[in-house]
Amino acid sequence: MSETTPIIEMQNIKKNFGGVQALQGVDLVLHHNEVLGLVGDNAAGKSTLMKILSGAYIPDEGEIFIEGKKAHIANPWNARQQGIEMVYQDLALADNLDVAANVFMGREAASVKLGPISIMDEHYMGQETQRLLNRLKIDISSVRLKVESLSGGQRQAVAIARATAFNNKVTIMDEPTAALSVAAIDKVLDLVRELKAQGSSIIIISHRLEDIYKVSDRMMVLRHGRKVCDTPVAGNIDDFRERVVAYIVGARDDFAEGVGKQQ
Amino acid sequence: MSTKRFKTSFMKDVSKTLRQNIRDWGMYIALLTIMAIFTITTKGVFISSRNIGNLIDQTGYIAVLAVGMTLVIVIRDIDLSVGFLAGFLGAVAAISMVSWHLPVYASIPVVLGLGVLAGLLTGFLVAQMKIPAFVATLAGWLGYRGALQLATMSRGTIIIPSDAFNAIGNGYIPDIPGIGILPGVHKLTLILGVVAIALFIISAINNRRKMRAYDSKVLAMHLFIIELVFVSALVGAITWVLAGYRGLSWTGVVVLIVVIFYNFVMSRTVLGRHIYAVGGNPEAAELSGISVKKVTYVVFASMGLLAALSGILFASRFKSATTTAGTLFELDAIAAAFVGGASPSGGVGKVTGSIVGAFVMMSLTSGMNLMGIDISYQYIVKALVLAGAVIFDIAARNRARE
Ligand SMILES: Nc1ncnc2c1ncn2[C@@H]1O[C@H](COP(=O)(O)OP(=O)(O)OP(=O)(O)O)[C@@H](O)[C@H]1O
Ligand SMILES: [Mg+2]
Numbered sequence: 001m002s003e004t005t006p007i008i009e010m011q012n013i014k015k016n017f018g019g020v021q022a023l024q025g026v027d028l029v030l031h032h033n034e035v036l037g038l039v040g041d042n043a044a045g046k047s048t049l050m051k052i053l054s055g056a057y058i059p060d061e062g063e064i065f066i067e068g069k070k071a072h073i074a075n076p077w078n079a080r081q082q083g084i085e086m087v088y089q090d091l092a093l094a095d096n097l098d099v100a101a102n103v104f105m106g107r108e109a110a111s112v113k114l115g116p117i118s119i120m121d122e123h124y125m126g127q128e129t130q131r132l133l134n135r136l137k138i139d140i141s142s143v144r145l146k147v148e149s150l151s152g153g154q155r156q157a158v159a160i161a162r163a164t165a166f167n168n169k170v171t172i173m174d175e176p177t178a179a180l181s182v183a184a185i186d187k188v189l190d191l192v193r194e195l196k197a198q199g200s201s202i203i204i205i206s207h208r209l210e211d212i213y214k215v216s217d218r219m220m221v222l223r224h225g226r227k228v229c230d231t232p233v234a235g236n237i238d239d240f241r242e243r244v245v246a247y248i249v250g251a252r253d254d255f256a257e258g259v260g261k262q263q
Numbered sequence: 264m265s266t267k268r269f270k271t272s273f274m275k276d277v278s279k280t281l282r283q284n285i286r287d288w289g290m291y292i293a294l295l296t297i298m299a300i301f302t303i304t305t306k307g308v309f310i311s312s313r314n315i316g317n318l319i320d321q322t323g324y325i326a327v328l329a330v331g332m333t334l335v336i337v338i339r340d341i342d343l344s345v346g347f348l349a350g351f352l353g354a355v356a357a358i359s360m361v362s363w364h365l366p367v368y369a370s371i372p373v374v375l376g377l378g379v380l381a382g383l384l385t386g387f388l389v390a391q392m393k394i395p396a397f398v399a400t401l402a403g404w405l406g407y408r409g410a411l412q413l414a415t416m417s418r419g420t421i422i423i424p425s426d427a428f429n430a431i432g433n434g435y436i437p438d439i440p441g442i443g444i445l446p447g448v449h450k451l452t453l454i455l456g457v458v459a460i461a462l463f464i465i466s467a468i469n470n471r472r473k474m475r476a477y478d479s480k481v482l483a484m485h486l487f488i489i490e491l492v493f494v495s496a497l498v499g500a501i502t503w504v505l506a507g508y509r510g511l512s513w514t515g516v517v518v519l520i521v522v523i524f525y526n527f528v529m530s531r532t533v534l535g536r537h538i539y540a541v542g543g544n545p546e547a548a549e550l551s552g553i554s555v556k557k558v559t560y561v562v563f564a565s566m567g568l569l570a571a572l573s574g575i576l577f578a579s580r581f582k583s584a585t586t587t588a589g590t591l592f593e594l595d596a597i598a599a600a601f602v603g604g605a606s607p608s609g610g611v612g613k614v615t616g617s618i619v620g621a622f623v624m625m626s627l628t629s630g631m632n633l634m635g636i637d638i639s640y641q642y643i644v645k646a647l648v649l650a651g652a653v654i655f656d657i658a659a660r661n662r663a664r665e
Contacts (some may be wrong), residue, residue, distance in 0.1 A: 056550055079551035092550045094543030094612035097536075105540050106551030108533045118533040123473045162551075 002050050005159055006069040007032050007201050008084075008170060009055065013062035017049055022048040023059070024225040030170065035192060036207045037212030037233065040222035042249055046205045047089055049222065050172045053182060053203075054086035055079035082108070083169035087176055089205075091159040095148035099140060100129040103162045109233050136191055153184040160188065171195060174201045177211055189215050209241050221247040229255050285659050287606045291497070292617045293652075295621060299628030309630050312508030320432065322625040323514035324349070324576040328596035329603070329617040330525050331569035336600050337542040339609035340389060340396035342563070343593050344403025345570040348381055350589025351407045353574035354414040357421040357584035360428065367427045375571045381407075382567020383560060384425070390559035395551075404593070412586055414522075421584040432580030435509040436516060449510030456502025460495045467491060500595045514576055521569070525614045538562060543610035599624055602652045606660075623648065 008030040015023040022045045031034050040046050051057045053064065053077040064071045066082055073079050079086075104125045110118035122153050129143040138157040139148065147158060155177060162172050173192070177185045185208075192202055192215045206212055212219055213233060221229035221244060229247040233240065246252040301309035302501040308314060328345055335342045352374050379405075388399035415421060423429060439450050471487060482490065505511055529535035540548040541558045549555050573592065578584050603620025605612030624645060631641045 075552070076550050077554075078553050082572075086550075088547075090548060092544065092547035093612065094540045094547050096543035097539060101536060101540070105536075105548065106553050108536055109531055116534070117528065119531055120533055120536060122531075126474070127476065157350065 006030055006256075007034075007067055008242060009065040009068075010049070010053065011063045011065070012052045012063075013049060014060045015045075015052065015057060016060055021024070022225055023052075025054055025062070026222065026225070026227050027055075028220065028227075030203060031121070033196060033199055033201055034218060035196055035202045035204065037216035037219040038203055038222065039207070039209065039212060039219065039244065039248060044222040044248075045225040046222055047174055050086060050174055050203065050205065051088075053079065053170075054084055054172060056086075056088075080166075080168075084170040085163040085166070085170070086172040087156075087163045087174060088160045089174040089178075093147045093155060093159060096146065097159055098144045098146050099133075099150075100125045100143040103129045103132065103165055105162065107166065128160070128165070131166055133157075135160055136164070137187065151241060152179050153181065155258055156184070156188070162262065164191075164200075168200070170201050170203070172205075174205045175207065176204065177206055177208060185211065209244055210237060213237050213240055218242065223248065223250055227255070228253060267635045269565060286656060287613075288352065289655065289659075290604060290616055290623075291493075293618055294623050294626065297626050298632070301626065301633070305633045310504065312504050312506075314629065314633070315504050315507045318622070318625055318629050319505075319518070320512050320514045320580065321520050321629070322621050323432075324573045324580070325592060325595045325625065326518050326618055326621040327521050327569045328374075328574065328592055329599035330521055330614050330619060331566040332593075332596040332600045333603070333605055333612045333614050334525075334529070334538060335396070336597075336605045336607070337538055337610060337612045338559060338562050339542055339545070340398045340559070340562075342385065342396065342403075344381075344400040344407055345566060345573070345595070345596065346589040346590040346592035346619065347404055347407035348378070348409055348473055348570040348589070349577060349592055350566065350584075350587070351411040351414060351574070352378055352381075352571045353578035353588050354411055354421065354584035356428070356575055356578055357423050358414060358502060360423060360425050361421055367425050370428070371575060374575060375568055378567040378569070378571025378574075379564050380567070380571070382564040385567065386560035386563035389563065389593050390556040407589075411588065414484065415548050415584060415586045423578060423582050423584070428575075429579050431513050431584045432576055432578075433518065433582075434513045436511050438510060447507070449506040449508075452506040452510035453476070453502060454500060455511065456506070458576060459502075460498050463494060463498070464491055487499035504661065514580070517572070517576065521572070522618050530616055534558075534561065540611060592607045595624065596621075598649050602649055604656065605655065607653075620652075 006029045008028070010026065013020075013023050013026045013028075026049055028036075028043070028049065038046050038050070046114065048057060051074070052059045055073045055078050058074065064073060066084075071082060073082070073084075087160040094105065097105070100122075108118075109121040109124050109128075111124070112119040112120035126143050133140055134144070138154070138161065140154055140157070147155060150158065156179070160173070160176060163173070176188050180188065189211060193203060195202055196215075204212065204216065216233045218230070218232050220227060228250075229244070243252075247255070298310065328349065331345070332342060354372055355377060356374045359365040359373060360367065365373065366638075385396075385399055385403060388394045388402075389396045392399075435449075436451060438452075439454075442450050447451075461661075467490075471482070505515070529538065537548065537553045537558050538554055538561075541555050545555050550556075574589065576593075577588055581588075599621035600612060600617040601607070601620070602614035602623055603613070603618065605617065627645055627648065628641060631644065
């Protein structure tokens, strides 16, 4: 595996929902230790593309390669096992469970295994969750609080904590800054930088272009289920915004395949 | 001055803890209140060893169903078929011993196995065919009712001749012979009670110590002691009352094993956590890699197993299988679960709560029977208790959310 092999490569991904062509042959490349911003208008297909990568949806057509090897992602469990974690747009938390239980949902730590029955190691999970919250500088008074009693920002933080708890290779964040205060947004962006510094590769979806501009190395625009732009993040923010918005709303449509690959 | 400050902070702790866990504590307080009222109105007959012993045996076959139903309700489903399934499997147990001449130790596993199969069938309809559980199990309700009538058609009532089998619903654990002290008291029951209290205290203290390592919000010391004393006193009182008659019944043993096992699975194991996760948010559970399908299968299979157990307990208690066995059991079990704090919207409900719920309902029956209250009023009182419990739930939950 050389450094130039992308960590993720999605080729010609197509997905229909009934009559809706959500994705019409999209390619995506994510390099090692890169932050990729994914933008586009509502219903452009951003979440659908990422849910295919995280195993939540099966594509109708197309292939996925992880570190150059063809990957079979049939369900979310497959994706998690291959080091892909996603923070979903609706957060996907279980309100009836506490913070630690949500962070470890689906991969509970077991202390003893007796056939089909595994006894949970609650203390380990509690301590790990506390450590994680400290590392992410998340302010939640107890890991035993039920998620239903948390604020919007705290819920967001729990979802992010879950996605970054297991030394994964790729973290996908679907609008992690939606519904957050300015201070909380900065925290999330700091966290993205921190994860990158630790060697992670990240895809971040946002409607806030300044967020993408601040943390991303490269940016990709989807429109009506097609990739219409793929460009390094560079230049000053006003020019950047103007150019990107033109692609998002369809005022420009001159994207040539290969621009993104020059990087 | 300082004691006064201690007192106010103490009261604040108590009221805060009560508010946060009002449902759990409210259940026990309600049960104790009901028992106290009946003890007074029946001049002590209600709390007599004999009556409490009977109460436990009568509650047994509903209690095990309520345990299984708790899991079903937690994953947002319902199972209407288990009453007649229990009745039908009780009849199968009777037939297996009477007509097929199976010994008890073969008959019981066969019936339990059939229960699991029936549960898997429901699981298949719900998880695989995506039929709403209400409809799928309504079909089961009709089908098992028919099967029960077919099975008992030729003779009406099948008398079960096996003493070993009938002991499950009527017998008591043996006593240790030759101990001179406390004549007339069942010593083994007493010893078991003391051991249970000791184990409870040790594990609670252990747990609290470990939890302090990462969670600052453990229960304050004095409240923790109150909880220990309360639970120990409750277990001690029940033990003492039971030991005063013939001791712990085999039905009591079965119910205890089921409750302890299921409580353990639901609160301490990965499987239990997955069941709560699926109930809380099925989409989130699926996205985090939990198979909702698998959990659904497991929950209905366990429900089938417990329906079989319920059928065995009932047939054994009446030493026979009848055409109407199991009628309305499912609704009693559902009521017990809701009185015990399970939430119709899913994700919430404890095995211990449902057991207490079952005892609340059965205490009402027993107490009102002793008082000679007409059955029609009994139904109305139970209706009010069920509605009251659910209203209380909703109010408590809304307050907690604020
Ligand atoms: N599960 C589904 N069933 C049916 N249609 C779907 C489903 N998921 C997505 N779609 C459709 O696919 C299209 C793309 O949706 P998607 O959620 O990927 O958009 P998005 O770019 O994430 O938008 P937003 O910015 O609003 O989150 C939309 O037309 C949407 O209605
Ligand atoms: Mg989206």
